[in-house]
Each structure stands twice: as structure tokens, then as C-alpha cells.
Amino acid sequence: MSTITPPAIAAESTDATAAQSPAHLRRLENEAIHIMREVVASFEKPVMLYSIGKDSSVMLHLALKAFYPATPPFPFLHVDTTWKFREMITFRDAAMAKRGLDLIVHTNEEGLRQGINPLTSGSSVHTDVMKTQALKQALDHHRFDAAFGGARRDEEKSRAKERIFSFRSADHGWDPRAQRPELWRLFNTRVERGQSIRVFPLSNWTEVDIWQYIAAEGIEIVPLYLAARRPVIEREGTLLMVDDERLTLRPGEVVEQRQVRFRTLGCYPLTGAVESDATTLEAVVAETVGVRTSERHGRLIDADEAASMERKKREGYF
Amino acid sequence: MAPVDDGRGDDGREGAGRGHDGRSDDANKADAAEAMATRELLRFLTCGSVDDGKSTLIGRLLYDSKLIFEDQIAQLAADSAKYGTVGDDIDLALLVDGLAAEREQGITIDVAYRYFATAQRAFMVADAPGHEQYTSNMATAASTVDCAVILVDATKGLLPQTKRHSHICARFGIRHVVLAVNKIDLVGFDETTFATIVDAYAAFAEGLGFHDVTAIPLSARHGDNVTLPSARMPWWKGPTLLARLETLTVTDTADAVPLRFPVQWVNRPDAGFRGYAGTLASGAIACGDEVMVFPAARQTKIAQIITADGAPPRARAGEAVTLVLEDDVDVARGDVIASPSARPIVSDQFAAHVLWMGSTPLLPGRTYHMRIGMHWTSAMVTALKHKVDIETGQPLAARKLDVNEIGLCNLSTPTNIVFDAFADNPHTGSFILVDRGTNATIAAGMIDFELRRASNIFMEALAVDKAARASIKQQRPCIVWFTGLSGSGKSTIARLVEMKLFKRGQHTYMLDGDNLRHGLNRDLGFTQADRVENIRRVGEVAKLFVDAGQIAICSFISPFRAERQMVRDIVDAGEFVEVFVDTPLDECIKRDPKGLYAKALKGEIKNFTGIDSPYEAPARADMRIDTVDVSADAAADQVIAWLEANGHIA
Ligand SMILES: Nc1nc2c(ncn2[C@@H]2O[C@H](COP(=O)(O)OP(=O)(O)O)[C@@H](O)[C@H]2O)c(=O)[nH]1
Numbered sequence: 001m002s003t004i005t006p007p008a009i010a011a012e013s014t015d016a017t018a019a020q021s022p023a024h025l026r027r028l029e030n031e032a033i034h035i036m037r038e039v040v041a042s043f044e045k046p047v048m049l050y051s052i053g054k055d056s057s058v059m060l061h062l063a064l065k066a067f068y069p070a071t072p073p074f075p076f077l078h079v080d081t082t083w084k085f086r087e088m089i090t091f092r093d094a095a096m097a098k099r100g101l102d103l104i105v106h107t108n109e110e111g112l113r114q115g116i117n118p119l120t121s122g123s124s125v126h127t128d129v130m131k132t133q134a135l136k137q138a139l140d141h142h143r144f145d146a147a148f149g150g151a152r153r154d155e156e157k158s159r160a161k162e163r164i165f166s167f168r169s170a171d172h173g174w175d176p177r178a179q180r181p182e183l184w185r186l187f188n189t190r191v192e193r194g195q196s197i198r199v200f201p202l203s204n205w206t207e208v209d210i211w212q213y214i215a216a217e218g219i220e221i222v223p224l225y226l227a228a229r230r231p232v233i234e235r236e237g238t239l240l241m242v243d244d245e246r247l248t249l250r251p252g253e254v255v256e257q258r259q260v261r262f263r264t265l266g267c268y269p270l271t272g273a274v275e276s277d278a279t280t281l282e283a284v285v286a287e288t289v290g291v292r293t294s295e296r297h298g299r300l301i302d303a304d305e306a307a308s309m310e311r312k313k314r315e316g317y318f
Numbered sequence: 319m320a321p322v323d324d325g326r327g328d329d330g331r332e333g334a335g336r337g338h339d340g341r342s343d344d345a346n347k348a349d350a351a352e353a354m355a356t357r358e359l360l361r362f363l364t365c366g367s368v369d370d371g372k373s374t375l376i377g378r379l380l381y382d383s384k385l386i387f388e389d390q391i392a393q394l395a396a397d398s399a400k401y402g403t404v405g406d407d408i409d410l411a412l413l414v415d416g417l418a419a420e421r422e423q424g425i426t427i428d429v430a431y432r433y434f435a436t437a438q439r440a441f442m443v444a445d446a447p448g449h450e451q452y453t454s455n456m457a458t459a460a461s462t463v464d465c466a467v468i469l470v471d472a473t474k475g476l477l478p479q480t481k482r483h484s485h486i487c488a489r490f491g492i493r494h495v496v497l498a499v500n501k502i503d504l505v506g507f508d509e510t511t512f513a514t515i516v517d518a519y520a521a522f523a524e525g526l527g528f529h530d531v532t533a534i535p536l537s538a539r540h541g542d543n544v545t546l547p548s549a550r551m552p553w554w555k556g557p558t559l560l561a562r563l564e565t566l567t568v569t570d571t572a573d574a575v576p577l578r579f580p581v582q583w584v585n586r587p588d589a590g591f592r593g594y595a596g597t598l599a600s601g602a603i604a605c606g607d608e609v610m611v612f613p614a615a616r617q618t619k620i621a622q623i624i625t626a627d628g629a630p631p632r633a634r635a636g637e638a639v640t641l642v643l644e645d646d647v648d649v650a651r652g653d654v655i656a657s658p659s660a661r662p663i664v665s666d667q668f669a670a671h672v673l674w675m676g677s678t679p680l681l682p683g684r685t686y687h688m689r690i691g692m693h694w695t696s697a698m699v700t701a702l703k704h705k706v707d708i709e710t711g712q713p714l715a716a717r718k719l720d721v722n723e724i725g726l727c728n729l730s731t732p733t734n735i736v737f738d739a740f741a742d743n744p745h746t747g748s749f750i751l752v753d754r755g756t757n758a759t760i761a762a763g764m765i766d767f768e769l770r771r772a773s774n775i776f777m778e779a780l781a782v783d784k785a786a787r788a789s790i791k792q793q794r795p796c797i798v799w800f801t802g803l804s805g806s807g808k809s810t811i812a813r814l815v816e817m818k819l820f821k822r823g824q825h826t827y828m829l830d831g832d833n834l835r836h837g838l839n840r841d842l843g844f845t846q847a848d849r850v851e852n853i854r855r856v857g858e859v860a861k862l863f864v865d866a867g868q869i870a871i872c873s874f875i876s877p878f879r880a881e882r883q884m885v886r887d888i889v890d891a892g893e894f895v896e897v898f899v900d901t902p903l904d905e906c907i908k909r910d911p912k913g914l915y916a917k918a919l920k921g922e923i924k925n926f927t928g929i930d931s932p933y934e935a936p937a938r939a940d941m942r943i944d945t946v947d948v949s950a951d952a953a954a955d956q957v958i959a960w961l962e963a964n965g966h967i968a
Contacts, residue, residue, distance in 0.1 A: 027358075070586075071587070153433070160431055160445075
């Protein structure tokens, strides 16, 4: 059998940085790779959801590792609401092109025609139509039977009980009582026709783990995660970045240049910035260790009651 | 933020904590980041009876580790007012009670995973529920952790749940236990109460095989001995709970036991490369090592170990790598690459303890999907030896296993599988069973030993036999034999039974005088000899139906014990179910639906049972049915209930 001369992938990763990864990150990395391989071995048509955020960057990095020296044997799917930060789209296209990966971009055209947008339709309608419905459309259209997502159990209380392999009915519903027990590493991957699964290889990671791993492995992320002077306005107590002319100012609002960064990335009018001097990854890690609000705090869709995420999930929101 | 009554600050404990505790202090942050670079991950579960304080304890750990964010505290204060159980205080339990439904019921119903970290370690907590019917969630948590924190309420002492959970922990291979004696505040921080509970637990846990048990007196609600030492228990010289978890050394057997590498995925990007991707279940591997691929037992060598970070000379348990083999042997997902000097067992028959999680019971004779390692196959439960009393660990006789019960079974697979005993290697000795209809995970299994049998069993296992046919019909076939006087109601009840079984999706066939005497038995009359021959033929036909996996329902007067015994003897034990429809003769004569008794009494019919020919009532029928006081429908229900109770149908 012929052998190969590694390493060929992961331009960002070198032997040296890998060796420095803490033991607990190694354990999480091995677990995530194991899960990804399990899906590829068990399903006919998997897809990896790629939202361009830091978790997606980690997922992509792990996928490159899991199937090396092959490229990941599945396409990447970005559900584009057309309201992402411009820097995200630039980053996405570069990340995919550089590695020759297969990217599918899906937008809910029907929603666009109806003029759904985060500014006037409200965050929950926008999220439902342009994200939840759009995702279902894309999964149905391509008949994907397994979709990787980057969600973590530490993000939100109702996610703490989410399984790694999460089963969805044919209409993408999630029933918290009908989830399968996950024993040892023996995942039950059997589904009926029409049913699908969402798989969360980062289930056991925390926000701090993600940042540490990004730092240790030298993973590229969208620069918006690092502090820089950016044009922002303050609206309802949240700092919003004015990313293009669609964000029209309300009376009294002024655009200021402030030193800010983002803890999560989504649609720019729905994503709050935090003031920060963390211009390097190391500084971000240090800030995250000491942070006093949860990551989802900056996401406006969660601003209602605690059970909201669970309800969204039942309806098919990732 | 609302105050939490934990005495913080008035006993000088503030700041006595850990390195990462200074949020405003940049130096501390840098230290924390530094320390994290080398720390390990400890996964543990918490369990105990409902209300022992698990949720509060986890909330306390997260709260004291400063892992609760300001927005979550605000949410918590709002929730405490709405759902809380501790008056005006913040109810820490609400931090960890996730789903809306269970929150409304006020109980934890599923396993929830939480994460927190200190400078020494990163932790994952699996919060296993205490409610009795959720044993399977508890087992699920137990299968993925390194250590168990078992809570005991100091005011109550050891409860049945404490024992059940300890047994499950032990059975699922947990070696390290912390006995958290909670609510010590409610017993006045009393040392003797603590000592009594510890002694009782020590006595109980003796035979369970734990590597170590550390008992700690604490108050989850007030924070004593959870993350900070308590000033209120000067007698306690031991560690806090957190200190114990930070320093616990996990004796993972995975490094020590021989190499097992279940092949997960064959990596073939092009014709020039073929690698076997997977995670080392146990042991270590190095380039150049001699290995064997099982079940075929082909010998080869490791040519290369590949990861995206380079080609390391060796890899160890837990690492996800890709192996290149020296020879061009045929290897597929599910095969196991293992050490040739310490080989795994290759067999198609084994005994295993099974924790049943299915809503319909485990029945011997059934076939399920089985996953072991990376291999999917099917497995038939060939015998249920006994079930285990989860409180005492003692065996109990059983014909089936219900949800949350553990039993010892024999299983057989259609082809050889590769495994080790769970006690030797939990990674290769564990399996799951999956329902073939619903795809639900219905059992967690731990293999005890291989069953050595004559090699001809192997052939038999491959054949389509009675058990195989029965298994796809999801029933244990049998002959339900109705005996009784003419006019007793046998046939009416028998037909109702068949209809009810059919409605439940069971496979049945009814044999009675009508469909046999018109065909197969057309040549027979009613002489003594012909009656015997009639029953003999009916018996043989019924036996064929049983062999075909059916439930054969027979309704014959069959007045003689000897004939009924003859039928009983030609089928296997338990397959002949005798139902005595015990209607008194007077009642039959009164009913006389076909006017036969009238004729017989006038002498127009000879050899009529009950009139001029005897009826030998069964001495030990499996069921006796009284038709005077019970309707035919109710009688049929009795028969169905019996079949269910005896494991013929689910
Ligand atoms: N006094 C006292 N009460 C406690 C302690 N720990 C928990 N509790 C109370 O016991 C009740 C049950 O606690 P909970 O955490 O919900 O129990 P779980 O069912 O095991 O999760 C709640 O009212 C808690 O406030 C403790 O250490 N001391």
C-alpha cells in the first residue's frame, strides 16, 4: 500500500501549534472528528451548515482534519439572509475557494419577494422566514439526510439536553421527548426515509474552548471578531454596526466610530457589538474567560423568555 | 442581582478561592489562560433521589465558579419569582432545569450537560435525573463519564434510589465515586449523622467494585464544602467537593488494555491511497506494529499513522487517526484492528447484561438491530436467564424485561462479531439494541462472556428456523388449545381471541372441527380410534403452524387427557397452552345451541361426550374459564392477558 507525505492540509496549522493544544481540547477535537466520520460512514447525503461564524470556522477546520488526506466528502451550505456583514461574505468565498470546497448558498427567494427584512419585519419573522424556512427549503431541495451544525450545549439552557445526533421528523420538527439515548460512543444512526438528523460535533465545547482552539490551531476567523474601530449606532441599548445603507438612522441616532468586536455573527442589524480592546486572539480569550454576560446576549432573537429557544427548535430552527 | 444566602463575605471565604476568580484583574486572567493550556477534562455525573438537591448542587458549582453570566442571573431572578421553591432567594436549581415541560412539572426529566472550568480542570457535568422511571437516562449519563457524584439527603439517609443509582454506576463501569451528603445544614452540621450515612454506604457499596469512594458533607444551597471550605464544620478535615474533583486521578483502563481499533470509515480519495479512519478504543499503536484484522484474523503491519497534523510514530487510546496497512488486505467499516498477542473474542453467541429502555418489553426469541463498535448487525435474544434486582443486585426469575429493568440474556448474531468482555474492555464490550420497527434505541448491553457451543449451532443459527420465523412476527408461537364440552362456548371464545390477536397485529390461525373434518380429516368418523386419530392430526398440523411462527388456536372437545397430553408432548415446553372452558353439563344442556344434547339424550347420537361418553377435565390447565359468570368477550380478554403475561405477545 502506498503511503503519503503529510501534511498537506490546514495551511494554518503546524505540528508545533498542534502539540501545544491543551489535553482537554485534544479530547474534544478527537470526539468531534469521530462524530464527523460517523456521519459520513452512515448517511447517504450529508451537508455541513456553514454560517461563517467562529464555530463554523472550527467545524470546517475539524472537517479538513477528519477526512485528511481526502477533502471533506460533503458540500457546505450557507443560508444567506442577504443581511450578513459584508466581511462575512468575502471571508466565506475566500475560505471555500482556497480549499476547493463545494459551497451551496441558499436564500429564501419567496421571502425576499415578500420584502421580509430584519429592520421592519421584526427579528422573529425575519429569522423564521429567512433562516428557519430557508434552511428547510434547502435541506428538502437537496434531499440531505444529515446536516452538521456548530451548536454547543453551553449556548443556551434548552440546548443542554440536545443530543449530539438529533432526530427530526420529515417536517424538521424536534421532539424533546423522542430523542434517543446516546450510550458510550455507540450512536444510533438509523433513520426512516424522510427523517433526517442534525449532528452537533461541538456539543461538548464551551465558548472558551472554541476561542482557545482557534488560538492554538491558528484558525482563520472573520476579522469582525477582533476589536477595531467601526461605525456603530446605539439602538435600544445595543450597539449596531452600520454595515451598509439599508440601516437607516432614526431621529437622534448618530454614527460613531467605536472600538468594538462581535462575540457572535449573524445578520448585522440583529447582532450587537461589544466595546472591547481585544485586538488579538489572546486578548479575546482573556476577555472571554472573564466575561459577565452570555454569548447569546448579543443576539436579539433571544431577548424574550427563556423557553423561546426551545420553541424555535421544535419548529425547526437550528 | 438578587442576594444569595450563602454567607459569602462574613466568614472570610471571599477570595480564598481559585486563580481565575478575579474578573477585574488582568493578571489573573492571563494566569487562567495559562493554566488552561495544560488542563484536562473531567466528565462526571450527578445522581440521587428526587429532591436530594442535584440541580441546586450543579447550580451552586456553576454559580461559585462564576460561570453564570449577568443576563442569566437576571433571568434567574425572574424565574425564581415564577417557579422557585426557596422563597425570596435565587433558586439555583432553576439554572440547570432546561426544558419548559419539566420546569412546569418541577422535575428533571432528561440528561442535561453543563460545563464549567477552574484553573486546574475543565468539567462536564451530566445531570442525571432521580425519578424512578428514568433509569435509562441515568445509564446514558453513566456510559460517558469518568466519575459519579452520588447525592444523599442528610435528613433521609440512603434511599432506594441511592442504591439503584449506585448499582447502575457500577454496572456501567464507573470506578470513582463521590458520596455528597447534602443538606448537612438541616442536621445542624452534625458529624455523627454524616458518619452514620458514610458507614451505611460503605457497607452497601462493598461488593460493587468501585475503585474509590470519597464522602463529603456539604450544603448545596448554602455553599458549604462545595467550592469553599465550611467554617460551620470544623470537624471536617477532608476536601471540598470541587477540590476532590480537581485532583481525582482517573484510572482509565483504555490505555492499559490491548490495542483495539474499530475501523470507522475507509478513506479512499483516489486509487493511490487507502487508509482506515477510526478512533483507538483502547491500547496504543506504533508504526511497524504487527496487527491482526478481525473477524477474519488476517495478519498485517501498520505502515503509517496519518493525521492532518503530520504522521506521528504512535497513537494512543482516544485519538482519532487514519491507519495505512502494509498489506493489501480487505478491511471494511466494522472490522477491528487488534493486537495479535491479546486477541479479541470472535463469536456469534454471547451472554450479556442488558438494560432495557424500550416501551414494549424484551422477549426471548425476538430479533433486534445491534450496534457494537462500528458494526451493525442483528441479534436475537435466545434466552433471558434472569433479571437483576437493581437495589440489591440479586437475580430474580423473569420471562421478559420491562423498561428500566436489567437482565442477563443470551444473544446470538447471524455472523461472527468481534468483542471483549465489558469487564475487560468497556469500549469493545458494550453494545446497543435498536427496535427494527421504530429505530428507537431500546437497550444498552454489556457483554459478560462468549457462549461456546458446538459448531453445528452455527449452521442452525444461519438457518431459517422456528425462532427466526417467530422473531419477525414479533411473537412467541404456541398452540392455544381450548377444551370443553360441546356447547361450552369454546369456539365463540376462540374466535374472539383470534380476532383480538389479529387486531394487535399478531399472526394466528384457527383450527377447529369445521375446517379439518371437511378436508384433511374427511376420512374419520367418531369412534374412539377415529377421535384419537383426529386429535393426533390436529396436533401435528398445529405443530407445523407453531414451527411457522404462528399462534395456532385450536378448539376441540378433546375429552381425553391422554390425547391432550399427546399434543403437549409433540411441541416444545411452554408451547402448549391448555384453556379449559369449564361450563357445567347442565348449563350446556340448557344452552344446546345445535340441539345435539336433545338428540343424544334421546339416544339418537351415540358416544356423545357428557352423555354416554366421559369428559376428563384437565387436572392442571394453564387457564380455566368460567362462562357462567363471565361473558365470552371478557373470557377472551383473560386469554389475551395470559398470553401477554407469559411473553407470547407484547
Ligand atoms: N437546606 C437545604 N436545602 C437544600 C440543599 N440542597 C437542595 N436543597 C433544597 O432541596 C430541594 C430540592 O432540590 P433540587 O436541587 O431541586 O433537587 P433535585 O431534584 O435533586 O434536582 C430544593 O427546595 C432545594 O432548595 C441544601 O444543601 N440545604
